[in-house]
Amino acid sequence: MTSLLNTLANALEQIVLEVTDIEASTVLWLDGDSDWANEIFPEAKSQSAFTISQESAFLFDFLIDAKAIWQQQDNKKLRSGLWTEVTTQGVELHLEAIAIKQASRNLLVICNQHESFNIQQQTKQVAREVLLSYDRLFLKSEYLHTRLLSILNQPSAENSQILTATAKIIENAEFAVIVASYDFNTSIENAAALRLFSQDKPLHKTQSRPIDIILTLMKNQLPEYQRLLSTHSSWNGELCWILPPSTLKWLKIGFHPVKNKLNDVENWIIFANDISTMKHLIQRNEQLALQDMLTKLPNRFAFWQMLEKHIATKCAFYLLYIDINDFRRHNEFYGHDEGDKLLIELSKRIRVGAKATDYFARVGGDEFAIIINNIDSKQACTQVIDRLLTQLARPFYTEQGEHYNVTISIGAACCPIDAVSAEELMKIADLSAYSGKNKKQNAIQFYSTSLRKASFSAIQIERELRQAIKHQEFELYLQPIIDVKTNHINKAEALLRWHHPKQGLISPEHFITIAEKTGLIINIGEWVIERTCQIAKQISELGVNLKISMNLSPSQVADDNLYNHLTQCIEQTQIDASLLELEITEGVLVDDYIVAEQLLKKVRALGISISVDDFGTGYSSLVYLKKLPLDFLKIDRTFIKEIVTDEHDKAIVRAVIGMAHTLNLCVIAEGVETEEQLSFLVNNACNSVQGFIFSRPIQLQSFITLLQQQNQHK
Structure with missing residues (x-):
């Protein structure tokens, strides 16, 4: 039997040692006889028991961990994992040690795993090559996604013609392509999709559509599934499709919404690749199976x-x-x-x-x-x-x-x-x-629980905002801006209000952040521009040339269509562009300087003036003030609030006014509420002011009445 065990150990390229002294790492050679083993333990040739030297640093470190196994009473084992030794002839050995406690005996098995190592390396190489081929497919799907997205965002008449031209590309794609409506009714489904999701049974009414299979898998395997649908988000990832008795496929899925300006989903674009081969190769190696x-x-x-x-x-x-x-x-x-x-x-x-x-x-x-x-x-x-x-x-x-x-x-x-x-x-x-x-x-x-409630509230507000846009529930209020020299209204800021059907009048701080986050701000901003132009036209027809300023959000500044929409509104209302002013926050100028610079130069060429809103609250942007085509600085209300009692605020306001005048910019102070604040600003050469001391934001008709009263007292 001993001879048979020795033959077996040699065939498996293993040697078996018994540990006779745990502390000294003294071992007795039991079974196995290989040239590579003699290279690792040359001292074993001359004596039956020997001490493992520290020349093999990895093995010596493993013996320290193995002592905990050998010192216990229960049967246990510990594997070292692969390490590499180089023989005197320069041959690489890929070894693994196993510490075993069995029937009160302390054993150490050393295995030469070169075949296993080579198989792992080959598996990894094949897996890498497969991954590269999949990467090429994913790049193709990304290209097609971008193209489909641009097509589906075109007006319906154009989009149907371009879709027809693109149909051949979709049909010949090597991966599954599905285009569906907002409620997941399939409008395009290529042959690759049908092949990928083909089922053993012949086609009949109860057979699941590819899109139904994907949605079911997402629902069952993704914790974020409901969030993806409710927030109209994209997702890329892997799903496992098991359909007894014979189907097990790993799928790489791309799931993308196509939204309109109201942030409503009009279509879904879905790509699917079968990555089962890659998964199979990876699962042949435990490390690869658990590794990105x-x-x-x-x-x-x-x-x-x-x-x-x-x-x-x-x-x-x-x-x-x-x-x-x-x-x-x-x-x-x-x-x-x-x-x-x-x-x-x-x-x-x-x-x-x-x-x-x-x-x-x-x-x-x-x-x-x-x-x-x-x-x-x-x-x-x-x-x-x-x-x-x-x-x-x-x-x-x-x-x-x-x-x-x-x-x-x-x-x-x-x-x-x-x-x-x-x-x-x-x-x-x-x-x-x-x-x-x-x-x-x-x-x-x-x-927190409040976060969950806030998230659901945000989703509800988003839905209601889309309805507000459709049903024209917004209104622009106007807040007068007063020239301190003449004490007359020389400008007005247009401020958005939402007439909620249940909650009444809602100010923008309660919904603008959600509108910005969801992309609805683009549509709302376009309405603000249209309405501001109409108001400017209506006031000018009364014989009053009054500038109306409107706020631009960061998303609007980055929107490629902003300038075209602005010029279209000016042409449609036939107003003088000099009656309009754009207010941009200081942060936008710093974060998107190049985009902002290009936009401001174009709108300034139309005759529209530019104001920097909330100046001083975010950044030290003096270099931008010098380079950009600006007309006004608006000092934020936080500096005006304590201007009478806080020496630091006084110094800041004086410095801003002085710097602005040096740069040939006019200064507007926001949030003026008291005579003391007004007096300080007048004495320090501030050009214009706005705040509750003069008027709160009011509806258009009330503002027109205010203008008429002012004209009567001139």
């Missing part, structure tokens, strides 16, 4: 496993869900290779910021998650997040040396305080990240 191939981080599957293990320990921890802001725009601007480079670099930086005991994974295209161990306080979690943000504060660089900055949105949830299941934790962390999402800066949002 791009960043080398644990993948979504590995993260879910670890999350469930942490929950089972019943120890408190925080889950962070991290989403890169504007990642799609980054890909479109710099290309997908640079997008991949960003993901790799960002993952490295976050890993540096996280502790070694934290578990960090890539769980989606531009989404990461971290399990922060052994903390149960918001303060401790915030300190971890601050470390992460510090790592991301440094600029990133492209291959060409261009630098850019990245911002992220972080959602945080605590187990067991916020939830006690993996699905619920992921769902609320995702919701928190989405709720705090800010494209211009890093956003951190801790989960």
